Amino acid sequence: MPAEIDHAKRALRADLRERRALLSDQQRAAAEAGITARLDELIAARGARSVSCFLSTTTEPGTRAFIRAAVARGIRVLLPITRADGLLDWAVADGDDEVNIGLHGLPEPTGEILNPMALDEVDLLIVPAAAVDRSGMRMGWGRGYFDRTLGSMQKCPPVYAVVFDSEILDEVPRDVHDQPVTGAVTPLRTVVFPLS
Template sequence: MPGAIDHAKRALRADLRERRALLSDAQRAAAEAALTARLNDLVATTGARSVSCFLSTTTEPGTRTFIREAVARGIRVLLPITREDGLLDWAVAGDEDEITTGLHGLPEPTGEILNPMALDEVDLLLVPAAAVDRTGMRMGWGRGYFDRTLGSMQKCPPAYAVVFDSEILDEVPRDVHDQPVTGAVTPERTVVFPLT
């Protein structure tokens, strides 16, 4: 039976989905351009030569321009592929990648599939989120893929949630399996959370 935390997460996710759906195409395009600049700056600042990212849906902060530009600059970009067992496989982004619909209706690459261990080679993780709070606690969309990924890495590189600025909240509901992130990147700013 779902508890208070599950109910609070469901309500917050519904509110966040509704807010994202209200953005116009022009607002989304402007946000993607600004976010691309912020992500490029983060890659440059960290010196990352290999990153993980995700193919954004139409309502998420847009990552696709960043991915194309990073690949063109010679950055190795790994994109997630969902699995039935709750883990993520990965594929290296290319210039002419085809995109398919994966589990849960999410966009995924069609390239050569690498196992979950491929993530051990990246310098920077860029992960989707519904929201993140000021302590760095990330709240995802409820399937647990990225919590499992972050929680299973022996040596986790810096991990940044990619969200809209209004999705950095004072507090998000948290459960024992939820994993924190190093920081957040929005179209307006990059935030590094204090170590707790």
């Protein structure tokens, strides 16, 4: 990665982390309710019966209420498990809140571990992001798990990044390995990007 792109990404990630840290518990709860409603609408509109999602951290837009509700409605939800080789394994969400702490201190599901190929059977991918830009380019947190996953899929279903409303930017720094997304889900709206 060219040094100027790496520096720009680091600076933007630091700014986004700082902004997320300033949100109140009330703002986080309202954001989670909004994310849950938008994701429910997206699944209904897409007719998705199987999705991937992620267990949100305390500073991310909340996905846990959505996961519990989706599982309760019979939607199959796959959750990522980080591997030392940079790939993701998956586990089927069971609706409870039991988690392990993964390689990078992130929450991960318990239960039977499925290999990376399990993702080939989902109708919709819901992924974390630091930010996305108006062309659909996603910027993650720098470990590359989701870029590798998306880049390796032969037939990738629609991909939606979950971000706060202020994290849809005019442009994000990008490198050759970065992967675009179909759209973004925020607490207030769902945006579909033109494919570039």
